[in-house]
Amino acid sequence: MADKIDLLSLSLAEIDRFLADLGLEGYRSSQIKRWIFKEGVTAFDQMSNLSKKTKSLLEKNSFLSRLKIEKILFSSDGAKKYIFQVDQENTIESVLIPDKSRLTLCISTQAGCSRGCKFCLTGKKGLSRNLTSSEIINQVLEVKRDIGKEIRISNLVIMGMGEPLDNFENVKKTVTIMLDREGFDFSSRRITLSTSGVIPGIKDLIESGLNINLAVSLNASSDKKRDVLMPVNRAFPLKELIVMIKNYPLKKRSRITFEYILLGGINDSLEDAENLVRLLKGIKAKINLLNFNPFPGSKFSLSSPGRVLEFQNFLMSKNLAVNLRKSRGIDILAACGQLGGKG
Template identity: 40%
Template sequence: MNKLQLTSITELDLSESVELCRSLGEPSYRGKQILSWMYKKGATDFNQMSDIPLPFREKLEEAHNVFQTKIHTINTSQDGTEKFLIHLPDNNLIECVLLRDGKRRTACVSTQVGCAMGCSFCASGVLGLTRNLKTGEIIEQVLHIKNHLPANEHITNIVFMGIGEPLANYDKVVKSLRIMNADWGLAIGARNITISTVGLIEGIRRLAKEGLKVNLAISLHASNDNTRNKLVPSNSKTGIKNILGAAQEYFNATHRDISFEYTMIDGINDSKQDAKLLAQILKGVQCNVNILPVNPIKEGNFAPPVQKTVETFCTVLKNHGIVATVRQRKGINVNAACGQLRLQIQKHCHGEKILHTPPSLFLPANYK
C-alpha cells in the first residue's frame, strides 16, 4: 500500500484509537498510550514509541502513519512570527502561522485548501476552493508548530483564522476542536480557542449546541448589506440582521462575548457614518470589534485608510459604548496574512510573479 494512502493516527479520537488497538488484539490502554506519545511527547513515528511492543508497532506501521503531512518551508519574521507552508499527501499546500505575543504562543490554522467564500479583499479565495481538510490535516498544523517550538515555549492559543471557512467544513473542524480541547489531546482550554467565520448561520447555531464554548469571531467588514454584499458575496444569502441573530444565540448558549472582525478599506467602509451605523447595529450585543486595515493584494485593488481615519472610526465606536481595538501587525515580512504565501507559491509555479507588498497578519491589541 502507498504510504500516502494510509490512515493517519491524527484522524483518531480516543475512542477510535482504543478501538483500533482492540481490533489488533491489544489491550484498550494502548489507545491512550499511542495518543500520549503523539500529543504529549512529540512522537512523529511509531519507532519513537519505545514502551509499545515492537510487534504491535510493526502492525501499526503496516496500515497507518503517525503524520500524513510535512513541513514544506518555514518563513520567520523579524517580530518572531513564523509562517509554515504545509505539504499535503495529495501535493496541495496549506498554511499555518505561529504568533508570538508576550508569553502567548498562538497557532493559526487553516481548514480548507482554498476558500469558496470569495471575499474580495482576501487572498485565500483567489484560487478558489480545492477541498476540505481532514481532521488530521487540521490537527497536524498545530503539532508541527508544537514540535517546532523550543523546550521553554508551548502553544497557549489556537485560532481558526487561516485559509478556508471553518464552518463550511463543520464536522472535521468540530472533531479537531474536541481533540485540541481534550486532556488526552492538546489540552488547550476552550477559552483559548477561537473559530472565525464569515457568518454561516446554520454553522453558528450548530456550534452553539456542541457544548464546546469556544470563542466565536465573525468577519463582518461592513455595517450595511449593500457594502457587505460587495465585500463578502455570501452575505447576499444571509444578511447582517440574521448573522447578528445567530451571534446572539451563540452568546446565549455559551456566554462568550462575540468578536466582530472589521477590515477597513479606504473609501469603502471607513467613514464616520459607517462607524455610527456599525455601533447602531451592534447595540445590545455583548461583543468587541477588531479593526484590521486591509492588506493590499494585487488581485483586489484595495488600500488601507490613513491612520487618522482608523483612529476616528475607533473613537466613534468607543463613544457609542462599543469595545474596539486596532489589530497589531504580525509577520509583515513573511507573507503571514492568510492565503498570501500559498498564493505566491502557486502563482510562481505557474510562472506569474507576485508584485504586491507582502502583507501582515494582525492580532487584537487585547487578545487573550
C-alpha cells in the same frame, strides 16, 4: 500503506476502538495517544514504553501521517509562516505569532476558499478542497515539533485559509481532540474560530457544544456594502446573522469578536461606524479593527491613520470594546487576508 489506518484521521474514541480491536488493553490506548498528541512522535518505534510486539502490531495495521513543510518564512516582526504541501496540487499555510506572554498558532481548514471575500487573497484563488481532520491536526503537530516541546503554544485560532464552517465535520473532530485531556488539552477559552458568517454552520457549532470562542469577519455594517465585499452576505444577510449570533453561548466574561478590516474610502466613514453601533446593540461584543493588508493585485487602499483613529474613538465613545490590531507578518504575506500568496 493502503490497508493501514492513519491514527491521526480518527477521533479519540475511534482510536480506542481500533486499538481494542487489535487486542490492546485500554491503558495502552492512553499511552499511545499521549505519544501522538503530547510527545509528537512520528513513528511507533519512538514509543519507548511499548513492547516490540505492540510496536510491530501497530506498524502492521496503522501509520502516523505527516505534512511536508515546503518552506518556513520569517517576518521581521517575529511572526513565522509555515507552508505545507498537502498534495501535488495544493499548499496550505499556518502562522505562528509571538506576542508578549502568548504564542498563537493560526491554522487553515481548506485549501483555498469558496467564499470570495474581495479583500482576501485566499478567497480570490477559489476553493480546491476541504482539508481532512488529520491535515488540520498535523499543522499543529508539525509546528510543535519545529519549535520544540519546551515551547508551549498558548492560543489556537482557526482563522487561516478557508471557511471553517464549510468543513464543519472535520473541524469539529479536530477541535474535540484539541480540547480533550488525552488530545492536546487546550482550554476552550484558548481556541477561537473565525467565520465569514455562515449561519447554518454557526448553528452547527452551537449544537456541537464545543463552546469555543467565536469571531465573525464583519467588515461592513450594511447589507449593501457587505454584499459587495463579502458575497456570503447575499445568502446570509446581516439581520439574520445577528439573530443567530445572539444565540451563541458565552462563557463568563467572554464576548463575541467582530473583525472589521478598514478599507480606505469604502467602509471607514463615521456613518459606517454609526451603523456598526446600531447593528451590535445588545450583543456582548469586542471589535477588532484592522487596517487593510495589501497583496499583489489587490484594488483596495489602506484607511488613513486619522480616519482609523476617528473610527476607533467613535466606537469607544459608545462604550464598545475596541482593539486596534497591529498586523503581523505583512512582509511575508502572513497577515490577515494575505494567506495563499506564499511570500
